[in-house]
Amino acid sequence: MVLTTRRTEPVTILQRERSLRPDLLLVLPYLALSALGIVMVYTASAPRNELLGIDPGTTVRRHIIFVILGFAVFIAASLIGGRTLRSLSIPFYTGSVVALALVLAFGRELKGAQRWIEIGPLQLQPSEFAKMAVILALAVLLANAGAELKWNHIAAAVFLVGLPAALIFRQPDLGTMLVFAFVSVVMLFVGGTTLRQLAFIALTASVMAVALFQVGAIEQYQIQRVTSFLDGGADRENANYNHLQSQIAIGSGGIFGKGLFAEDATQTNLSFVPEQSSDFIFTAVGEQLGFVGGTIVLGLYAMIAWRLLVAAANGRDRFSQMVAVGIAALLVFHVFVNVGMTLRMVPVTGLPLPFLSAGGTFFIAMSLGLGLAHSVWMRRSPVPDE
Amino acid sequence: MNIGWRLGVLAVAFATLFSILTLRLWSIQVTAATDYEEAAQNNLVKxxxxxxxxxxxxxxxxxxxxxxxxxxxxxxxxxxxxxxxxxxxxxxxxxxxxxxxxxxxxxxxxxxxxxxxxxxxxxxxxxxxxxxxxxxxxxxxxxxxxxxxxxxxxxxxxxxxxxxxxxxxxxxxxxxxxxxxxxxxxxxxxxxxxxxxxxxSGRIKYRINARGEILDQLGEQxxxxxGTVILTIDSPIQEVLNSSLDQGLALARELHREGGCVPRDADPGCPVRATGVVLDVTDGSVLAMSSIPAFDPNIFVEGVSEEEWARLNSQAVFNNFAIQGLYAPASTFKTVAYIAALEEGIFPQEVDTHQGLYDCDGLLEFRFNDGSRQVYNDWLADGHGEIDLHGGLQASCDLYFWEIALKVWNGRGSEYDQDLLQQWARKFGFDKTSGIDLPFERRGLIPDEDWFTTAQEETPLLVRDTPWAGGDVMNIVIGQGSVLATPLQLANAYAAMVNGGTVWQPRVVDRVETADGTVLDNPPFAASALELGERTDELLRFDLQQAVNGSRGTARTAFANFGENVELVGGKTGTGEVIKGTGDEPEDVDTALFVGVAPINDPKYVVVVIIERGGSGGRIAAPTAARVLQFLLNGADGVTDVGAGEESD
Missing domain, CATH: 3.90.1310.10 (Penicillin-binding protein 2a (Domain 2))
Known part of the structure; x- marks a missing residue:
């Protein structure tokens, strides 16, 4: 696999314009997953809504609105130039931190966690955008740092990630914190950290965690949330139930699945899997489309991830490269943790599946991220044979 | 700047993560698919x-x-x-x-x-x-x-x-x-x-959804x-037994205190209970069985207030006294010694045959080895005059039977087995459960020296500390002392005595018809068959008939107004001496017993009536049983109200 192309000729206006063509290998999987998402959300939500006595299409209609909004955001983000984005990064980061603080102060409590903020009729989850903000801020930092990372850069990186992480910890949303950790480690690694520096970061994080416990900055209920998370849910039995039902649904799909809306796709139709249209959407795929469908979905994600890495390799500057790497890490981590959860490999964390899960903010945020990375490709270093 | 190798590492890492997911998906959906398919099915079948x-x-x-x-x-x-x-x-x-x-x-x-x-x-x-x-x-x-x-x-x-x-x-x-x-x-x-x-129980298989709603029924077993249980109980007889016991108990209470009485601690002499059994002597079937006061078993279905429950429970109404009540059979037990006397030829000193006369003067002196003596008084102070074994039974002369006990006691170890009389009692089913098909039956007691010494060791406070003696055997022959029997045992023993020696295992269920039509029979079962002398049961029946009909019979007055067919009735009264209460005037709370047999020339029924604290058997138990016998012999029209008989043993 060729990840980099060598710049051999000066850039011409013509070549620049030609290079603004979209990367179909990235856009098509994105569209395919979004379309599949709509179908899956409908199959998973309609029988449930019927049971509740409301219009079966309620959930999916809401989802479709977010998908359309997401597409718009994707196109817009694809058109943002690297320089503009770079200049917007720090204000975006600052705004996200402020929004997180606001959620903490005024947010609405949902299922025991304050993650939502209401702006008019919209309920937004600032933490989804905070993920993007951290990627952009880290990209700025790493771009400024140059090829060789100094210890003060590392310290700054820890601070940049630590601040929103602390705010989210107070919310608390451990899934998102793990996302921060994974994404920043990947970005720092690609950005040029030495192994020693990575080890230092790991050590600092551990010491800080212990220190927080020691000085009592963490309340008892927070510890419980952490431990219950590590156990697999506050209500262990409940979490296990979700886990098991999810695994049963997928397992019963077999190789080819039971088909969409199939009478015998009972686990989906009869609502045995909890939270199916959001966090457990992959179970609907697994049961109805089987191993073949599941593999295709995973393949589509892998394809996007590959295109993002290619975009990173061809990024015209270090900032762009880092943005693409960060988005790739974000996507892969979500996919792995979410699908892994439905397959009972990792604990239930509440991380949705990109482009498939119902959940407006997340779809828009992921579209934004993908658009930004797509923009990196479109403005990549020119290649001779293009 | 070249970030190529670092991206390469990342690409490999990502590829690894995707591979892990795919492999896991394979293992769940393909390798173990059938397990999960089954689990999915079970999810929705209840x-x-x-x-x-x-x-x-x-x-x-x-x-x-x-x-x-x-x-x-x-x-x-x-x-x-x-x-x-x-x-x-x-x-x-x-x-x-x-x-x-x-x-x-x-x-x-x-x-x-x-x-x-x-x-x-x-x-x-x-x-x-x-x-x-x-x-x-x-x-x-x-x-x-x-x-x-x-x-x-x-x-x-x-x-x-x-x-x-x-x-x-x-x-x-x-x-x-x-x-x-x-x-x-x-x-x-x-x-x-x-x-x-x-x-x-049956089973319904439902298909349900995750909310527990039934979608459809998949199958039903x-x-x-x-099965339908057919009892040996005969409702009309049972009804007459109930009403007779009711009347008998009410009469006993009226006799105890004008206007009746209510059993309570302050009135220990008030009759508490009437129990009766009607047994078919030809096959051991229980035709009626009752103890009054009764209860309505529907309360166990519908529920009952705590007070009502406490009231009923304090009267022990939930116990079946016909098989759980233990009473001293008193003179009704004399038939055991009577038969033993005929079979073994044991008669009072200087009497050689069952027709030999004995002077029942109401007083028996019993001399101990040390020269001291004890005097035993018959229930009738002046005695019954010169009588033979038959007169002894008809008039219920205690002395005659004491003499039999003494004869055995004095001849123990040589002429007679020490427990000869107890053995005869056990042959007729005393001292063991009858094996009736009802739960919680009690076995009663026929004491002997072994039992006595064991009791002395185990419960020294309840037993006197002197050795087992002839007086104990004298108590046994008249059904007193430590002798205890259930009303059913008594009925069953009499059945064997008058039916030629067959000791039945009594039964209350005749057969069961199961839902599929199979009939499970519970046929009569002879627990044992005694070989009695040719004339033994004939003589006994004659004497029982005389006890009811004869001029000196203890039940004579109770049956005076019986009506026709009284000559077909035989029976034996009994009065179990029980002293209850403390202080200077211990209250007499005797148990009134009567065992009736009819028709006496070809016995079919044995009727046992026991009225706890009812007093004299001839006075209260015999007339109560008479009413049941009236029904058995003369039908519903022949039944008259229970009226008191003369006080007798």
Missing amino acids: FVDTPAPRGQIHDINGVVLADNRNARVAVIEGALVSRAGRDQLVRNLAAFSGKTAAEIGELVDEAQARGDRIVVVPELTDEQVVFLAEHPEDFLGVRIVETPVRVYVNGELAPDVLGYIGRPDADDLEKPGIKPTDVLGKAGVEREYDGVIRGT LPSPG
Whole structure:
């Protein structure tokens, strides 16, 4: 696999314009997953809504609105130039931190966690955008740092990630914190950290965690949330139930699945899997489309991830490269943790599946991220044979 | 700047993560697919048990004594309560049933934990049924089921025989196949034949969704109703026994205190209970069995207030005294020594045959080895004059039988076995359970030296510390001392004495007809057959007839107004001496007994009546039994009210 192309000729206006063509290998999987998402959300939500006595299409209609909004955001983000984005990064980061603080102060409590903020009729989850903000801020930092990372850069990186992480910890949303950790480690690694520096970061994080416990900055209920998370849910039995039902649904799909809306796709139709249209959407795929469908979905994600890495390799500057790497890490981590959860490999964390899960903010945020990375490709270093 | 290798590493890492997911997907969906398919099926199939109606209980004429009616009951189906809907359900049910949320919560949790049904509202009104049917979404997991409920058609007719039902206790739950929601027989035939009466519960297989709503019924295994039990009880006889015991008890109370009395601690002499058995001597069938005061077994189905329960329980009404009451048989027991005398040729000193005369002067001197002496008085102070064995029995002369006991005692170790008389008693079924098909039967007691010495060691406070003596055997022959027998044992012994020696294992169930039509017979069973002398039972029957009809018979006055066929009645009175109460004037609370036999020329029935604290047998027990015998010999028209007889032994 060729990840980099060598710049051999000066850039011409013509070549620049030609290079603004979209990367179909990235856009098509994105569209395919979004379309599949709509179908899956409908199959998973309609029988449930019927049971509740409301219009079966309620959930999916809401989802479709977010998908359309997401597409718009994707196109817009694809058109943002690297320089503009770079200049917007720090204000975006600052705004996200402020929004997180606001959620903490005024947010609405949902299922025991304050993650939502209401702006008019919209309920937004600032933490989804905070993920993007951290990627952009880290990209700025790493771009400024140059090829060789100094210890003060590392310290700054820890601070940049630590601040929103602390705010989210107070919310608390451990899934998102793990996302921060994974994404920043990947970005720092690609950005040029030495192994020693990575080890230092790991050590600092551990010491800080212990220190927080020691000085009592963490309340008892927070510890419980952490431990219950590590156990697999506050209500262990409940979490296990979700886990098991999810695994049963997928397992019963077999190789080819039971088909969409199939009478015998009972686990989906009869609502045995909890939270199916959001966090457990992959179970609907697994049961109805089987191993073949599941593999295709995973393949589509892998394809996007590959295109993002290619975009990173061809990024015209270090900032762009880092943005693409960060988005790739974000996507892969979500996919792995979410699908892994439905397959009972990792604990239930509440991380949705990109482009498939119902959940407006997340779809828009992921579209934004993908658009930004797509923009990196479109403005990549020119290649001779293009 | 070249970030190529670092991206390469990342690409490999990502590829690894995707591979892991794919492999895991493969292992779940392809390798282990069948397991999960099965688990998915089980997710939506639930089984719900449906109780079987208990079998009916009929009397020998086919009269239904225990039946079932259908009640509409609201049950929580544990298997159908969803996890998410639990709290909502508890709130709704609490509002619906009027019970507290805490109570309902417990029931729901228990039902869920067991995956079984628990009754929340035992009997729904029409309005309640309509309400539940119209709001199914508010009561997910609650169902209205038609449940067979036990009904005792004429509850107080034969509660001691029928028994009653209830929920299993801890011991019952140990048995295989018993669920806490089952209904079991707790006493009587309901208990003894529970295995055939209970039937087998059915099972309904439902397809449900995750909220516990029933989508459709996949299959049903119908419950198999319990078998119909046909008793040997004959309702008309049972009714007459009941009413006679009622009258007898009321009369006894009237005699004790004008205007009657109520048994209580302050009035220890008030008659407490009347118990009776009518036995068919030809096959050991129990035709009637009763103890008064009775109870209505329906209260165990419908529930009973605590006060009422306490009141009933304080009178021990739930015990079947015909097989659990232990009484000194008193003079009714003299027939044992009578037969032993005829069979073994044991007569008073200087009397050689059963016709040899003995002077029953009312006083017996018993000389001990040390020269001291004890005087025994007959129940009739002046005695009965010159009598033989027959007169002795007819007039119930204690002295004659004491002499028999003394003869055995004095000849012990050489001429006679020391326990000869006790052995005869045991031959007729005393000192062991009769084996009747009812639970909780007691065995009674025929004391002997072995028993006595053991009792001295084990319960020294209850037994005197001097050795077993001739006086003890004298007590035995007149059915006193430590001799104890149940009314049924007494009836069964007399049956054997007058039927030529067959000791039946009494039975209350004639047969069981199972749901599929099979008839399970419970035929008469002879526990043993005694070889008695040719004329023994003839002589006995004659003397029993004389005790009722003869000029010196102890039951003569009780039968004076019997009406026709009185000459076909034989019997023996008994008065068990019991001293109760303390202080200067201990109250006399004798047990009144009578055993009647009819028709005496070809015996069919034995009737035993025992009235606890009733006083003289001839005065109160004999007239009570007479009323039953009137019915047996002369039919319903021949029955007259119970009136007191003359005081006698």
